[in-house]
Amino acid sequence: MGKLYVVPTPVGNLEDMTFRAIKVLKEADLILAEDTRTSGVLLKHFEIKNSMQSHHKFNEHKTVESVVNRIKAGETVALISDAGTPGISDPGFLVVRECVHNGIEVQCLPGATAFVPALVSSGLPNEKFCFEGFLPQKKGRQTRLKALADEKRTMVFYESPHRLLKTLNQFVECFGAERPASVSREISKLHEETVRGTLGELVEHFTAIEPRGEIVIVLAGIDI
Helix, strand or coil: CCEEEECCECCCCHHHCCHHHHHHHHHCCEEEECCHHHHHHHHHHCCCCCCEEECCCCCHHHHHHHHHHHHHCCCEEEEECCCECCCCCCCCHHHHHHHHHCCCEEEECCCCCCHHHHHHHCCCCCCCEEEEEECCCCCCHHHHHHHCCCCCCEEEEEECHHHHHHHHHHHHHHHCCCCEEEEEECCCCCCCEEEEEEHHHHHHHHHHCCCCCCEEEEECCCCC
């Protein structure tokens, strides 16, 4: 029987790719990629020419059975997403779950995940935290925010730049304008930036300066 490797890829700088990740991708019989065009740039950079197949949230229910069967037949499959660690706000959970249910060995390589550097550089307590990823865009959003109103741990969220201000304003309504927070964007890229302050100050900042790039919000718990 083969094996499934979950392989993190850089969230920004290509130099963040590990030697082991490159080795695994070069030796895999099949690479499952969230977007083959995006991953194609990465693979070309590291001279990886292995077979690649599209595996994203719109087709993973249909492809997971065939992937499992290929691994059972002895193939080694590597799973990558557009950036970061697959399964963390990216496709990956379904194929990992099915492999586990079928007794297939799954190895997740350590590597890039955007929320870790954002959390560490925020200056907020990080010995305990909760990762919320992307909040529901519509249904269930207010319910989730209300459920977090009394959260004592530091909270971590992903957000898109065009929704950042709306989210920060909702945070002000739910958590108060004086709650400490930070916004990190473009992690590991040329224009990486972390803005720290109260929620009210962050609203002012990003009202004056249009946010761009991938966003991680780190929000202090109620005890701070």
